[in-house]
Amino acid sequence: MTRPAKDFFAPLAVGAPAPLREIPARPSRAIHFFDPGNEKMAAKIPDMVGTVDVLLGNLEDAVKAENKEKSRQGLVEIGRATANLGSTAGPTQFWTRVNSLDSPWGLDDLVTLVTEIGDKLDVIMVPKVQGAEDIHYVDRLLAQLEAKAGLERPILVHAILETARGVANIEEICAASPRMQGLSLGPADLAADRRMKTTRVGGGHPGYLVRQDPTRDDLGVPQYDAERTSYQQDLWHYTIARMVDACAMHGIYPYYGPFGDIKDTVACEDQFRNAFLLGCVGAWSLHPVQIKIAHQVFSPSVEDVAHARRVIAAMGDGTGAVMIDGKMEDDASVKQCQVMVALADELAAIDPDLKALYDGIDA
Numbered sequence: 001m002t003r004p005a006k007d008f009f010a011p012l013a014v015g016a017p018a019p020l021r022e023i024p025a026r027p028s029r030a031i032h033f034f035d036p037g038n039e040k041m042a043a044k045i046p047d048m049v050g051t052v053d054v055l056l057g058n059l060e061d062a063v064k065a066e067n068k069e070k071s072r073q074g075l076v077e078i079g080r081a082t083a084n085l086g087s088t089a090g091p092t093q094f095w096t097r098v099n100s101l102d103s104p105w106g107l108d109d110l111v112t113l114v115t116e117i118g119d120k121l122d123v124i125m126v127p128k129v130q131g132a133e134d135i136h137y138v139d140r141l142l143a144q145l146e147a148k149a150g151l152e153r154p155i156l157v158h159a160i161l162e163t164a165r166g167v168a169n170i171e172e173i174c175a176a177s178p179r180m181q182g183l184s185l186g187p188a189d190l191a192a193d194r195r196m197k198t199t200r201v202g203g204g205h206p207g208y209l210v211r212q213d214p215t216r217d218d219l220g221v222p223q224y225d226a227e228r229t230s231y232q233q234d235l236w237h238y239t240i241a242r243m244v245d246a247c248a249m250h251g252i253y254p255y256y257g258p259f260g261d262i263k264d265t266v267a268c269e270d271q272f273r274n275a276f277l278l279g280c281v282g283a284w285s286l287h288p289v290q291i292k293i294a295h296q297v298f299s300p301s302v303e304d305v306a307h308a309r310r311v312i313a314a315m316g317d318g319t320g321a322v323m324i325d326g327k328m329e330d331d332a333s334v335k336q337c338q339v340m341v342a343l344a345d346e347l348a349a350i351d352p353d354l355k356a357l358y359d360g361i362d363a
């Protein structure tokens with residue numbers, strides 16, 4: 001059951017900071033995953049600050065069971081020692097993905113991280129969220145820990161959709177707490193939970209396709225052996241579209257998750273772009289090579305920004321209809337243009353290269 005409206009924004013523990021009324025639209029085109037217990041990766045983090053929108057210390061899957069404590073402690077050290085990382089500091093947000101709530105490590109992850117480096121953490125990503133009950137649990141616990149740590153602003157929560165039950169309960173998950181910042185698709189766990197017959201971490205599959213009808217001979221007989229074009233389809237279209245609608249309805253942010261084929265940068269870009277066009281604001285980066293892809297794909301192109309500005313200028317008060325380059329523009333298309341320009345402005349505020357590009361449009 002959800003809280004009544006009058007209590008929704010009340011702190012859940014005495015001394016906890018007041019929940020935010022609106023989730024800030026901070027650029028988060030790439031959520032870059034690293035294992036804080038991996039010395040080679042950890043050593044790279046200080047130099048990555050300022051080069052990526054989000055650095056996420058991952059404690060869950062991809063960290064071996066015997067290394068869980070080491071990774072947790074590594075994250076505490078990175079949080080303490082890294083300049084300009086996290087909440088109030090600069091353009092790079094500091095997130096973590098904790099272990100699942102039913103695991104032996106989830107509770108200690110939350111207790112340790114919030115009390116030790118809660119002042120640096122922007123968002124906690126919670127995996128394998130099944131329903132509102134998981135968010136309610138985390139919500140109360142975070143409030144208690146924030147009060148204990150004397151934090152002055154609430155840590156936000158991001159849920160990964162990676163079970164069929166989580167997808168079925170998507171609306172109640174988004175609405176469960178004012179801490180909810182967004183949702184990510186977890187395609188690998190979701191595929192397993194749904195019993196999909198795939199073995200990949202995100203991306204498409206050559207077997208999931210539609211094929212052109214057979215051509216027919218002069219007598220109208222189908223030529224089943226003749227060559228036919230086939231088109232690969234997107235396995236994740238349904239889930240991403242659901243996620244985008246649920247997030248938009250609740251004022252929070254949807255993200256494509258991981259793309260595991262690190263070497264296939266072209267298909268990664270395609271998958272990210274599909275998500276961008278459908279309404280996602282970012283994707284995960286598992287390897288440094290994917291950061292550039294995400295930053296590029298989730299930033300509007302110069303052409304789109306230029307067109308959007310022209311439409312907005314031509315539409316005046318935003319009502320009516322005009323012709324631009326042979327196309328009709330009206331109240332609805334100008335709203336799409338406003339979305340594009342608002343995103344460009346947010347990104348220009350943190351990315352000097354993009355600012356120069358977008359400023360150059362009018363020059």
Ligand SMILES: CC(C)(COP(=O)(O)OP(=O)(O)OC[C@H]1O[C@@H](n2cnc3c(N)ncnc32)[C@H](O)[C@@H]1OP(=O)(O)O)[C@@H](O)C(=O)NCCC(=O)NCCSC(=O)C[C@H](O)C(=O)O
Pocket residue numbers: 033034035040041044058061062162185186187188189190201202257258262285286287288
């Ligand atoms: C995928 C990797 C295991 C590949 O690592 P590696 O073989 O070391 O790659 P390279 O040799 O190309 O690495 C070159 C250098 O870059 C460093 N490196 C690699 N990855 C990272 C990183 N993420 N951050 C920072 N630095 C990184 C290497 O150490 C090399 O350094 P050097 O030798 O000094 O030059 C690896 O990239 C990796 O483990 N990535 C993260 C994987 C991860 O987080 N997985 C979990 C998220 S996906 C998931 O959980 C599924 C989801 O939940 C679902 O259900 O769908």
Ligand SMILES: [Mg+2]
Pocket residue numbers: 061127162186188189
């Ligand atoms: Mg997963």
